[in-house]
Amino acid sequence: MSGQPLKIAVAGLGTVGAGVLKLLSQQAQILEQRCGRKVVVTAVSARDRSKDRGVDLSAVRWFDDPVAMAGAPDIDVFVELIGGSDGAAKAAVETALETGKHVVTANKALLANHGTALAERAEGRGLSLAFEAAVAGGIPVIKALREGLAGNRVTEVHGILNGTCNYILTEMRTTGRAFADVLAEAQTLGYAEADPSFDIDGVDAAHKLAVLTSVAFGCPVDFASVHVEGIRHISAVDMAYAEELGYRIKLLGIARLTRLGVEQRVHPCMVPKDAPIAAVDGVFNAVVAQGDFVDRVWLVGRGAGAGPTASAVVADIVDVARGRSTPTFGVPAGQFARLEPSPMEARTGAYYVRLMVVDRPGVIAEVAAALRDHNVSMESFLQRGRAPGEAVPVVLTTHDTDEASMQRALAAISAQAAVLEPPRMIRIEQF
Amino acid sequence: MSGQPLKIAVAGLGTVGAGVLKLLSQQAQILEQRCGRKVVVTAVSARDRSKDRGVDLSAVRWFDDPVAMAGAPDIDVFVELIGGSDGAAKAAVETALETGKHVVTANKALLANHGTALAERAEGRGLSLAFEAAVAGGIPVIKALREGLAGNRVTEVHGILNGTCNYILTEMRTTGRAFADVLAEAQTLGYAEADPSFDIDGVDAAHKLAVLTSVAFGCPVDFASVHVEGIRHISAVDMAYAEELGYRIKLLGIARLTRLGVEQRVHPCMVPKDAPIAAVDGVFNAVVAQGDFVDRVWLVGRGAGAGPTASAVVADIVDVARGRSTPTFGVPAGQFARLEPSPMEARTGAYYVRLMVVDRPGVIAEVAAALRDHNVSMESFLQRGRAPGEAVPVVLTTHDTDEASMQRALAAISAQAAVLEPPRMIRIEQF
Numbered sequence: 001m002s003g004q005p006l007k008i009a010v011a012g013l014g015t016v017g018a019g020v021l022k023l024l025s026q027q028a029q030i031l032e033q034r035c036g037r038k039v040v041v042t043a044v045s046a047r048d049r050s051k052d053r054g055v056d057l058s059a060v061r062w063f064d065d066p067v068a069m070a071g072a073p074d075i076d077v078f079v080e081l082i083g084g085s086d087g088a089a090k091a092a093v094e095t096a097l098e099t100g101k102h103v104v105t106a107n108k109a110l111l112a113n114h115g116t117a118l119a120e121r122a123e124g125r126g127l128s129l130a131f132e133a134a135v136a137g138g139i140p141v142i143k144a145l146r147e148g149l150a151g152n153r154v155t156e157v158h159g160i161l162n163g164t165c166n167y168i169l170t171e172m173r174t175t176g177r178a179f180a181d182v183l184a185e186a187q188t189l190g191y192a193e194a195d196p197s198f199d200i201d202g203v204d205a206a207h208k209l210a211v212l213t214s215v216a217f218g219c220p221v222d223f224a225s226v227h228v229e230g231i232r233h234i235s236a237v238d239m240a241y242a243e244e245l246g247y248r249i250k251l252l253g254i255a256r257l258t259r260l261g262v263e264q265r266v267h268p269c270m271v272p273k274d275a276p277i278a279a280v281d282g283v284f285n286a287v288v289a290q291g292d293f294v295d296r297v298w299l300v301g302r303g304a305g306a307g308p309t310a311s312a313v314v315a316d317i318v319d320v321a322r323g324r325s326t327p328t329f330g331v332p333a334g335q336f337a338r339l340e341p342s343p344m345e346a347r348t349g350a351y352y353v354r355l356m357v358v359d360r361p362g363v364i365a366e367v368a369a370a371l372r373d374h375n376v377s378m379e380s381f382l383q384r385g386r387a388p389g390e391a392v393p394v395v396l397t398t399h400d401t402d403e404a405s406m407q408r409a410l411a412a413i414s415a416q417a418a419v420l421e422p423p424r425m426i427r428i429e430q431f
Numbered sequence: 432m433s434g435q436p437l438k439i440a441v442a443g444l445g446t447v448g449a450g451v452l453k454l455l456s457q458q459a460q461i462l463e464q465r466c467g468r469k470v471v472v473t474a475v476s477a478r479d480r481s482k483d484r485g486v487d488l489s490a491v492r493w494f495d496d497p498v499a500m501a502g503a504p505d506i507d508v509f510v511e512l513i514g515g516s517d518g519a520a521k522a523a524v525e526t527a528l529e530t531g532k533h534v535v536t537a538n539k540a541l542l543a544n545h546g547t548a549l550a551e552r553a554e555g556r557g558l559s560l561a562f563e564a565a566v567a568g569g570i571p572v573i574k575a576l577r578e579g580l581a582g583n584r585v586t587e588v589h590g591i592l593n594g595t596c597n598y599i600l601t602e603m604r605t606t607g608r609a610f611a612d613v614l615a616e617a618q619t620l621g622y623a624e625a626d627p628s629f630d631i632d633g634v635d636a637a638h639k640l641a642v643l644t645s646v647a648f649g650c651p652v653d654f655a656s657v658h659v660e661g662i663r664h665i666s667a668v669d670m671a672y673a674e675e676l677g678y679r680i681k682l683l684g685i686a687r688l689t690r691l692g693v694e695q696r697v698h699p700c701m702v703p704k705d706a707p708i709a710a711v712d713g714v715f716n717a718v719v720a721q722g723d724f725v726d727r728v729w730l731v732g733r734g735a736g737a738g739p740t741a742s743a744v745v746a747d748i749v750d751v752a753r754g755r756s757t758p759t760f761g762v763p764a765g766q767f768a769r770l771e772p773s774p775m776e777a778r779t780g781a782y783y784v785r786l787m788v789v790d791r792p793g794v795i796a797e798v799a800a801a802l803r804d805h806n807v808s809m810e811s812f813l814q815r816g817r818a819p820g821e822a823v824p825v826v827l828t829t830h831d832t833d834e835a836s837m838q839r840a841l842a843a844i845s846a847q848a849a850v851l852e853p854p855r856m857i858r859i860e861q862f
């Protein structure tokens with residue numbers, strides 16, 4: 001096949017699709033050198049045929065139906081940029097693989113939900129299913145984990161996987177503004193979607209984490225086992241307390257090999273201010289991997305946007321053009337490690353808790369007793385100002401404890417008469 | 432070839448060589464999954480046959496002469512861990528390529544001096560010449576640049592490429608101690624060699640930069656054109672002034688495409704305290720690449736040591752085992768861009784200058800006049816304390832100017848009677 005032009009079909013011509021077409025056109029010369037052959041877009045598919053995408057598509061076959069394009073002859077690589085875990089994206093990818101095309105996709109929802117099955121399908125036919133763009137945008141994290149750290153037993157991977165959340169949290173911290181206020185601004189600026197729930201509720205980060213987990217540990221993709229919490233409940237008050245306690249609040253995705261199996265969780269974390277990941281602000285993403293030989297490796301860059309995402313999509317195309325193939329998730333799907341999900345209740349670490357209590361003698365003693373009764377040891381305690389008989393915020397942090405004990409203690413505290421609102425809890429992660 | 436065991440010969444069994452053998456043995460199972468075949472060490476070569484290296488070598492052929500091993504039959508990959516730009520390392524690598532073996536090496540000196548010729552030799556025979564371990568140890572920077580950012584025109588790459596220097600500079604900053612003192616301690620701890628000149632004079636970083644430059648820009652390796660300065664002249668006084676001015680001192684390697692060609696330089700830099708690279712301390716390395724589509728990508732991790740270096744060597748072995756091949760420096764040597772070296776005199780940026788002057792009226796006016804006469808504009812000026820008639824340190828920073836003007840101004844200032852010591856200059860880099 002080498003020497004022959006590589007024929008590409010692109011499904012989905014939104015921001016990323018247009019970026020891919022622009023990159024392929026603008027860098028044609030260096031791509032030919034890097035690939036050892038020309039890369040030619042021969043077909044595209046999108047809803048709106050009339051829209052100007054800044055690239056000349058007159059010589060390219062147009063398909064209204066991406067599935068029909070996926071099944072068409074004379075295509076080497078099907079680039080799926082439609083999005084969504086099912087529907088047209090899934091049907092088109094399956095058709096492409098069935099009819100012998102390599103697939104390059106940016107679709108984390110598809111991979112999170114159907115990654116193992118699709119990997120089996122691709123590997124059964126000796127095809128590549130590449131997805132660098134699905135996680136952390138332009139940062140080559142999949143390649144780094146799957147190939148660069150191939151000599152390691154990876155024991156942990158964590159990161160900032162959603163730029164929208166990181167932007168919102170950074171703005172809240174630096175301006176002191178409230179979540180809703182910053183979210184509205186992010187929507188105006190185009191950093192957050194009109195319906196932002198996928199991002200701010202942690203689902204997007206969880207999709208990416210499930211994919212990273214499989215690549216890191218060589219196990220099936222198991223999105224259903226990811227514990228997911230978003231950032232809606234993070235308040236300006238928590239931001240201020242975090243600062244005071246020496247922490248930054250980040251939405252992290254964390255996957256760890258534990259003695260019970262694989263722990264996968266996405267939730268807001270307090271990380272020490274001087275931890276490298278605390279300094280990754282705004283729309284930037286970061287992925288940190290821990291391997292037994294390499295120790296810790298950090299990768300940081302832009303996790304979204306037309307340019308960075310196109311960069312990742314094209315890196316995958318270059319791999320295919322060069323004939324560089326790798327099992328989808330590093331290890332062949334038939335040889336995946338069968339690891340149990342490690343339940344969230346087994347998470348061990350410190351906790352930050354904010355309570356709104358009636359300011360009267362004995363309240364703190366009641367809270368402390370509830371913690372003690374559930375074997376949770378308090379590390380610090382903070383009450384600013386006095387307002388006898390009124391509501392005041394009280395903040396505490398714990399020593400390392402397990403999630404199950406902490407949840408029982410929180411339930412007991414919630415039930416106390418002097419505790420006026422549900423306690424706010426944020427897990428503290430030391431890296 | 433796939434399915435058959437991949438037969439490895441390892442030349443050089445020092446710390447890294449022993450680490451590679453340990454990794455290959457300890458991770459045999461995951462490597463077989465990732466490679467799709469077994470990886471077997473069939474031959475080794477080192478000076479001392481009797482030394483215990485913690486791995487069983489009884490079933491392995493032993494060669495006293497690495498060149499003989501390189502030419503022996505029944506070897507697929509020759510792993511060169513001897514070191515040195517010429518001598519046995521070069522002869523063995525050439526022999527291996529001539530007799531049809533893929534080569535994996537950690538030897539930056541060899542690549543910096545003979546990279547282009549070796550790449551031509553390897554590519555002419557369809558062989559891999561892989562060197563992930565030669566730059567930034569365990570961090571997969573070569574793979575990231577050459578494959579992960581293959582869709583980009585890279586316009587700049589810079590980084591902390593020598594862990595010994597970064598350790599010394601970090602210790603100087605955090606303890607306030609002098610260079611010689613910290614160097615001696617680093618030698619005791621094994622972070623610096625008995626003869627530390629390769630590290631502290633910037634040669635090692637320059638070797639690595641020359642290799643990175645070729646991968647980043649697809650041009651011949653041109654070590655001779657790297658401007659190199661080390662860290663011997665960095666004093667505790669400069670450290671303190673840097674802190675006061677809001678900077679950190681780092682030994683950086685910087686390669687840039689300029690309108691004149693390729694700029695390559697290694698020298699101490701002042702970088703703003705809040706620049707991400709300022710936070711990379713101790714023995715850690717970092718590489719930052721700027722691509723036209725991906726924007727900026729940071730990679731950080733351990734740049735040396737048995738484990739991280741072995742991780743990089745084995746990543747290259749896995750590539751060979753999988754049949755993943757890439758032109759040595761990303762673009763075939765026959766298609767390298769012919770770029771002129773951009774001379775150091777054309778460097779543009781700000782400068783920090785420390786003078787030791789006689790404290791008498793008019794001295795500062797003379798210094799300022801020398802700067803003005805050479806079109807260098809002063810940005811800030813600092814003199815602590817007074818000691819009329821005696822020597823006092825004076826520190827100034829400039830606005831952006833070109834290196835040629837700055838050097839002329841420094842020569843003029845040096846010649847002034849009131850200036851008692853050669854001026855100390857550190858370039859300021861804004862990232």
